[in-house]
Amino acid sequence: MILQTENLSHRYSSNWAIRDINIGIAEHGIVGLLGSNGAGKSTTMNIICGTLNATEGNVYINGINKRKDPEAAKRQIGFLPQHPPLYTDLTIDEYLTYTAELRLMDKRTVKSAVEEVKEKCGLAHFSSRLIKNLSGGYRQRVGIAQAIIHKPKLVVMDEPTNGLDPNQLIEMRKLIREIAQEHTVLLSSHILSEINLLCRDIIMIETGRIVFSDSMDAFNNYTQARSIILKLDNPPSQQELQQIKGVTGVEFLNANQVRILFDGDQEMNDRLVNASVQHGWKLREIGYDKGLLDDIFKQLSSQTIH
Incomplete structure (x- = not known):
């Protein structure tokens, strides 16, 4: 199982943001995490990626309990937050080298890893450009590149297509599909059509609880046109x-x-x-x-x- 959560719950003050979230993903492909704003998507993703500690429950990444061995579990995760964590005064090469070193990658492999993700994400011709001089679409590509540079089993993307223009959307969907051939992708969105276009399976969260978990085909068959x-x-x-x-x-x-x-x-x-x-x-x-x-x-x- 590449990702498994057991009774994942988190409370802010006296209010539960999520309650008893159970997710199991066993193979490559794209799984959509769908929910309205405030439903609990980002809380769930932040806990899975280790940027937030759950109040209750466990997360297993490729069989590793994140609570018991967080460093080993995080080596298996790539994370693209809704707002990519970019240092805009660095060039693409400088930034990707820095993120590879943050992942404690073998120094002998860093240069080749940077070249590989630049090629995969369509960034090779911008290597020396400052990130602050890139368009929104290319900044998003840099965010994806840092998420996959260490070849994680699980890539988590929070609203990766948000704010892109139509041409950028088409290119970003193509890139996400290519990444999903080698990695398991958990992708969140509040836009149903985006999940429908990209995802094989869907998990829907509302008011902090899972209300649907099945294939995209099953979801489309269940929801009646009105x-x-x-x-x-x-x-x-x-x-x-x-x-x-x-x-x-x-x-x-x-x-x-x-x-x-x-x-x-x-x-x-x-x-x-x-x-x-x-x-x-x-x-x-x-x-x-x-x-x-x-x-x-x-x-x-x-x-x-x-």
């Missing part, structure tokens, strides 16, 4: 849409795109298509929407699933 997204060249008024049988709400996303909330009636899709043809709305696209993340949390929190 809204439909329409793209129309000649959209009707909100009042017209609300008069359609089964519609419970209408939200215009922009002038030509609308989200239709409905009661789960399986014929709603056909009903909207027919209405568009009948009234000349010029339907261009139609598709189910899994719904807002908060709604899914409410649905899952009503019954804990493992």
